[in-house]
Amino acid sequence: MVPGFSGFDARRADCALGKDKMTDLQRTPLYDFHVAHGGKMVPFAGYDMPVQYPAGVMKEHLQTRTSAGLFDVSHMGQVELKSSQGLEGAMLALETLVPVSVAGLKADRQRYGIFTNDTGGILDDLMIANTGDHLFLVVNAACKAQDIAHMQANLPDHVTVTEITDRALLALQGPKAEDALARLVPHVTSMRFMDSHRVDVNGVEWWISRSGYTGEDGFEISIPADIATDVAAQLEAMDEVELIGLGARDSLRLEAGLCLYGHDIDTTTSPVQGNIAWAIQGIRKTGGARAGGFPGADRILSEFDNGADKLRVGLLPQGRAPMREGTPLFATVDSTDQIGAITSGGFGPSVERPIAMGYVPTKFSQDGTEIFAELRGKRLPVTVAPMPFRPSTYKR
C-alpha cells in the first residue's frame, strides 16, 4: 500500500497568506481537550486541529446528521467592525468591499457574504452579523490575516477593525443541537435560522448564531476562551452530543452543497460562476438603490445580466468510485478537450454514494447533463445534479 495515509488533506484550507506549515502551529483553547478525547491532530490553516476522533469520519458524519456534533472552529477569525459614524457607518463602509446588502441586515441577524477583488474574483467568504451596535464577522482561518489587512487598508478611517482573539468558537450541529444547547441556554429555542443573539449566561456574554456549515440546523457559539473547555465538556457529556473533526466537517458541507474557499471558489471565480449569486441581494445589482460600489462590480453585474461562461455545479459520479479535487471533466467519452475539473469530491456518508462539485461551461450546466470524468486513465460517466445532495434542515 502506498501511504496515501496522511489522511486528511491539509492543503484544503489555503488562502494566499495562510499556507500550512508543520512548524509553529497555533493551538485553539480546546487543544488539550481534543488530545484528551483522542483527537487525531493535523495541521490545518496554521492550526493543529483534530481531523477526527476515535469514532472516525464516517460515524462522526452520521452522528451529526442523526443527533448532534460538536466542532471546534476557534481557528476561524472573529472580527468586529465599529465606526465612529455608528452602525450605519460601519455597514455602508463594509458594502464597499462586499457585494451583499449589509445595510439591509436587521439587528440580531446575520448573512453570508464574500469579499471580492478588482477582477470580480472572491478573496474569501464570511458571515456578517448585525449586533445592533456594530458588525461581527466570522472569516476563514486561512484567510483571516489577509482579510483583516484588506479591511484595514481599504475601509475608511472612521471604521475600526478588531480581531477578537480571546474567544473560542464552537459549532453544535444536528437535529438534537437545540435540545442539547437549550439545557445550558434556554433562550436558544426562540432563535431561528441566521439569528445572531448575545445572551447572558451566568454573567458571561455568549454570542450565539443559529447557523453552521453542515446543512443541519444548529448553532455557532462564541464564548470567552477561558470557559471554552468547560462548555465543550458539558456539551460533550450530553447523550446526544459527540465530538466531530474536520474530516466529517468537510463531508458534511460537501453533501450540503456548500463551497470550500480556496477550492470551490477562489480569486479567479466570480460569485455568478461560483453559483453563489443568491448571496447578492437585488439592491446591490443594476437598478438597485445601492447598486455596485464593490470591487469587481463591472464584471459581476455584467454576469448577472449576461450570464457567466462557466458555473459551479453538483456532480454525481454514476459508479461507486469517489472523484476528488482535480479530476478532469470531458464532454464525451473520447473527446480530447478538457471542459472543466472537480473542485471538491468524495464519498457522502449520508447519501451513501460518491458526490462532487466542479466547474463546467454553462452549456453543460443543466441538471441531468451527462459528462465524463477521467479517473486513473478511464472515462467514467458523471451526471450534473442539483445541490444540496441532501436536503438541508435549517429552522427558518
Next chain:
Amino acid sequence: MKFTEEHEWLRVEDDLVVVGITEHAAAQLGDVVFIELPDEGITVTKDEEICVIESVKAASDILAPLDGEIVEVNSLLVDEPSKVNEDAIGDAWFFKMKIEDLSVLDDFMSEAEYKALIG
C-alpha cells in the same frame, strides 16, 4: 503470516499466496468506501499498482507484493468495502496469487518484525 513494508499481509493457502492489508493500514485509512480489484488471470509484476482503495479520507493503491498471476479476487469487497475495516486479516482478503517459488516469502517480515516497524 508474512508482512510487507507496504502494510500488506501474505498467507499461503493451497499453494497460493493470499494478500490483504493489515489492521494497522485499515485503521490508518479510515472508513473504506470503494475498492477496485485487478482482473482475474492477469500477470503482475512486483510493485505494480493493482488495486485502488478509497476511504472517506483519501485514495491509496495496493501494490503487487510479488511477480505472479492473479488467480482469484475477493469480489465481496466491491460490494462491501467496509469489510476491510471490520475484518482486515480475515474475510477482507484482496486477491490470491500464483507465484513460481513460495520460498521467496521467507524474505518478508514476520509478525513480530512488522509490529516493530509500525511501533
